[in-house]
Each structure stands twice: as C-alpha cells, then as structure tokens.
Amino acid sequence: MNPLDARALDQLFLKARTVNGFQDTPITAEKLVELYELFKWGPTSMNCQPARFVFAASQAAKRRLKPALSAGNVDKTMAAPATAIVAWDSRFFELLPAQFPAGPQAGKRFAENPPAAEIAGRLNATLTGAYMMLAARALGLSCGPMAGFDNAKVDAEFFPDGRWRSLFLCNLGVGDSAKTRPRGPRLTFGEACRLL
Numbered sequence: 001m002n003p004l005d006a007r008a009l010d011q012l013f014l015k016a017r018t019v020n021g022f023q024d025t026p027i028t029a030e031k032l033v034e035l036y037e038l039f040k041w042g043p044t045s046m047n048c049q050p051a052r053f054v055f056a057a058s059q060a061a062k063r064r065l066k067p068a069l070s071a072g073n074v075d076k077t078m079a080a081p082a083t084a085i086v087a088w089d090s091r092f093f094e095l096l097p098a099q100f101p102a103g104p105q106a107g108k109r110f111a112e113n114p115p116a117a118e119i120a121g122r123l124n125a126t127l128t129g130a131y132m133m134l135a136a137r138a139l140g141l142s143c144g145p146m147a148g149f150d151n152a153k154v155d156a157e158f159f160p161d162g163r164w165r166s167l168f169l170c171n172l173g174v175g176d177s178a179k180t181r182p183r184g185p186r187l188t189f190g191e192a193c194r195l196l
C-alpha cells in the first residue's frame with residue numbers, strides 16, 4: 001500500500017478544519033449515497049455495523065432538530081446544507097448472522113448480554129461516524145460535528161420507538177473558511193502517546 005500524497009493528507013488532516021459555516025451549495029441525495037458507499041467500508045468489530053444515520057437536509061427536518069440544539073449550535077445547523085444525526089441501533093445484533101457469517105453465535109451472545117451490546121454498539125457506531133467525517137473530507141465536503149444537543153429530545157423526536165439512539169450530530173456541506181475559528185493546538189506525541 002502506498003502512502004497518500006501531500007495534497008490528500010492536507011485535505012484529510014493537516015489543512016482540514018472543523019467548519020462553522022457553509023457555502024450555499026446544497027448537498028444532494030446522490031452525494032449522501034456516495035458518501036455512505038465510501039464510509040461503510042470502515043471496520044467495525046465482528047463487522048457489526050451498528051451505526052445508523054438520519055440526514056436532515058430539508059428545512060422541515062431541521063425544524064424538528066432545532067429545539068434539541070444547544071444555543072451556540074442553532075444558527076449554523078439551521079444554515080447547513082445537511083445535518084447528520086449519527087446514531088446506533090440498539091438491536092444491531094439481529095443483522096449479525098448475515099454480516100458476520102464467520103461467527104454464527106455472535107448475534108445471540110449480544111442479545112443475551114445488553115450491556116455488552118451497548119458497549120459494542122456505541123463504540124463501533126462512533127467509529128463509523130468518524131469514518132463518515134473523513135470520507136466527507138475525501139469527497140471535498142467539510143464537517144461540523146456537535147455534541148452540544150439534548151440526546152433525549154432528538155431520540156424522542158426522530159426515534160420514538162427507542163431502537164435507534166443518537167450519538168452526535170454533524171453538519172455537512174462545502175465549507176466556508178471565513179467562518180472557521182483559529183485552530184487549537186494538538187497534544188504532542190509525548191503528551192498523548194506511550195511507546196513501550
């Protein structure tokens with residue numbers, strides 16, 4: 001496998017920024033399908049794929065989201081071309097027999113152990129949300145992830161049967177760099193890593 005070139009690394013990481021504003025370019029259903037078809041290949045444990053996504057791209061859908069948003073997240077979310085609700089399916093394991101034929105008992109083990117299912121569901125769905133953000137950058141989109149919202153309100157509004165449960169929100173679109181805040185530093189290797 002060859003390393004990506006410098007331009008690709010800039011686009012994915014080094015010059016990629018969390019954005020707070022977007023250009024007036026709508027995000028099409030076809031682009032969201034293209035995005036899913038890319039990020040779905042990111043790995044999950046036992047290929048369990050617990051992540052679920054609602055893309056709120058219409059004003060009607062945004063209005064349903066609005067009451068759950070923290071004050072500082074309202075304007076940019078209402079103006080974003082689309083907002084992904086990244087969620088996990090609390091019954092993801094029912095699909096495991098088809099998705100992980102190598103371990104035919106895995107689904108049953110999760111069904112019998114709800115705490116283990118929740119740990120695996122949240123971990124792997126969060127990972128897939130991160131794959132979504134990197135895939136979006138790879139396709140030339142920008143992301144504005146948000147934890148500043150009321151999960152219970154989002155779940156009551158969008159997932160009233162209780163099966164899917166929200167993890168985080170992510171505004172998506174073509175970024176407007178004028179609205180980007182100065183970049184914060186990152187921890188050094190020595191602060192964040194141990195080499196044993």
Ligand SMILES: Cc1cc2nc3c(=O)[nH]c(=O)nc-3n(C[C@H](O)[C@H](O)[C@H](O)COP(=O)(O)O)c2cc1C
Nearest residue numbers: 016017018019072073145146147148149168183184
């Ligand atoms: C899971 C997650 C939740 C976040 N929640 C919020 C939020 O609620 N509101 C907000 O304005 N920014 C939020 N952010 C944005 C972060 O502050 C931002 O990604 C971080 O400072 C790095 O910025 P940079 O990518 O431009 O370097 C969130 C980011 C992540 C990954």
